[in-house]
Amino acid sequence: MSKPLLTPQGDFPPVGLGRRLAAVFYDFLLCTALLIVTGGVYKMIQIAIVGEERLRQLSDAGALDQDPLFATLMLFVLFGFFAKFWTHGGQTLGMQVWGVRVQNADGSAISLWQALLRFVVSIASWLCLGLGFIWSLFDKRKRSWHDMYSETQLVRLPKRKK
16 A cells, blocks of 8 residues: 655755754643643543542552553553654644654655654653754754654645745
8 A cells, every 4th residue: 555645745855953843842832731631631530430539548648659551641642642643744733833744755654653663762862861853963864863763754844835
């Protein structure tokens, strides 16, 4: 099955670090809101299951400090956010604002596997104090670690004509 080509098509320049980080910051704000809502829904479900008083007791005792189910849920929600946008159109909301798109070298949409690789390696990039992103300053094609590992590219789209 052939991969769908993204529009617009063309040979677009790679994205520099500044524009990349601007899109990341915009998406950070959106993801923060998404995680707050997800956390609220999670807590409401917990209250419905165990009751508010019991949940308060567990919280006061520190039993909820390291909830692996909650951490896993948050990770899946974040991945779902990025995977949906990256595999369907190649742009998160922050990327749309800054005219950035993730794509394969042929201009097609990336696969779910590539999205997973980008997501995991970008987390590693941040954990290494942003070194994976800074790498784009030294790479001839301005690729970060997650671009290279997932075999994807970040391109700058031209402004739309009105």
